[in-house]
Amino acid sequence: MAIQDRAIKKRRAILEAAGAIFDEHGYDPATIAMVLERAKVTKGALYFHFPSKEALAQGVLDEQVPFGTVPPQSCRLQEVIDMTFMVAHGLQTNALLRGSVRLTVDQTTPPGVDHSGPFRQWPERLLVLMEQAREQGELLPTVESRATVDLLVGAFAGIQVMSRALTNREDLADRISALWTHILPAIAVPSLLLRLETNAERAERVVASLDLTES
Amino acid sequence: MAIQDRAIKKRRAILEAAGAIFDEHGYDPATIAMVLERAKVTKGALYFHFPSKEALAQGVLDEQVPFGTVPPQSCRLQEVIDMTFMVAHGLQTNALLRGSVRLTVDQTTPPGVDHSGPFRQWPERLLVLMEQAREQGELLPTVESRATVDLLVGAFAGIQVMSRALTNREDLADRISALWTHILPAIAVPSLLLRLETNAERAERVVASLDLTES
CATH class of the missing domain: 1.10.10.60 (Homeodomain-like)
Known part of the structure; x- marks a missing residue:
């Protein structure tokens, strides 16, 4: 080496x-x-x-945002959904990601450290995908991408805190599924709603596909 | 005295x-x-x-859950929305609520203290209102109340963490508005969507109404 x-x-x-x-x-x-x-x-x-x-x-x-890396999807909203499942999986399996997320969520600010950086970096990353989704006609015309990505990041942060507190994050994928079934009707065009995969089986397939890519 | x-x-x-x-x-x-x-x-x-x-x-x-007390509304979904604005206001103005929420969200478990209790108490409280909303015909038939209230509580927890980290909670009411505009289409019957008030002005009126009640 x-x-x-x-x-x-x-x-x-x-x-x-x-x-x-x-x-x-x-x-x-x-x-x-x-x-x-x-x-x-x-x-x-x-x-x-x-x-x-x-x-x-x-x-x-x-190191936090790179944990959202997933195989590209022609449907960009599916790619965003997959990212959330990938990060949920990472939180269950990877202590580096858990530590990173704890530093972001914890109120105590390490002096000289930009601990809220991920709260800005995640929305920026998602915004790119959302704008591509818009260009491809995946989004309802009423969607304000900035508000949607901020909501996704904030809601995800709290859902994982709640899942950690109640089940040590065992039910995290199911809770993320529920997030998507609740907000997709407000952002995706109706024809996409039937095709988007938001359940725990999708989460498992996304994780398996990346495991294959890495080996 | x-x-x-x-x-x-x-x-x-x-x-x-x-x-x-x-x-x-x-x-x-x-x-x-x-x-x-x-x-x-x-x-x-x-x-x-x-x-x-x-x-x-x-x-x-x-003391945390009592901060969700709001004037009753004939529309139960509006009452749930009002509760979220009331708690958002409390987080901006009341250190007891802030301390309570920090204890709930923080990962460090005080030994012998049920710090995740509010993650169970809030959904129970909201569930009562959601079931009344269902009886009154406010909810789409597809709504699973348990999943919805769990999502609301988890999402709220994270949105306030993100708002605290980025703006010291100054934009919290606007972020809660965005939560509602994103999830109401998946839970409320269409005829209600035009009537429900989810913007920052509603938040101000809810707070003002309680200030009057208290004086």
Whole structure:
């Protein structure tokens, strides 16, 4: 393995350990020592990539939006739906994503860290897909894309908090399905409503398709 | 003032101070000493009402759902909408409610405190109104009330977190309006859609009506 590849792998291992620690403890009680122990790396290796706890938190936050990556769909609304299922799956299986989302949702602001960044980045990312959906005639003419994407991001944030509190996120995919069945009639043209897939089986297929892509 | 009235007032003052402290610091860093200083009460008075920090947190959590009280409406869906505006207003103006909501949303579980209680209590409360709405013919026959109320509570929780992170909750009423315009077409009969009031002006009128009731 090239030196650069090893550095990338080590950086990722540190981020995953930090995500797990932030998820379990929150920002303030988390320490660099906890991350070192979890990641099994030296202090020097960690500080080479992240010079401070703030930098580590920022690194964890910056990894959040890439978790929404899904196979492209000709129907852009389906792609947006798939993204929500992918992130829901990630929250159940990946501690880095959980830690990142906790930093975003928690009220305590790490000083010098833009912890609300994902609340701006997700809408921007979704806005691109929504505008493509509009060009393709998928949206009702009354849709204001900005309001819709802001609503999606805010609602998703709270639904996952509630699902975590009540079932440790076991019912998250079903709750996201319910979000879609409630808002699609207000945004999608009627002819699409029959074709869009919003149930838990779709969620499983999306996850399986990405697992295949990665292997 | 009767002794009982004074005790009730003192208990409320302690809860309001505790809510503010939990809102500002979160559960773990908050201390009884901070609450004593804020409430300007003696240790004895506080412990008379709340024997521990856990009891104080539970007291703050138990006050959350009453903040949804609004004047009854013949249209039950309008009453549900009004409740969301009332809670949004409360979050902007009342530290006890903010502290209660922070305890509910925060991931750190106070030991021995049912911090996810409001995630069960709100849906139960809304379910009663939704079933009355159904009896009055306000709901589409496809509506599953349980899924709808769970969605409302989860979405509201996240929307207020996002609004707090981005604008210190200044745009919360507008974001709640957007929630309603997105989900009402999936739950209300079409003839109601024109009559239901979901904009920020309605929010202001609801708040004003309760201010009058209280005075």
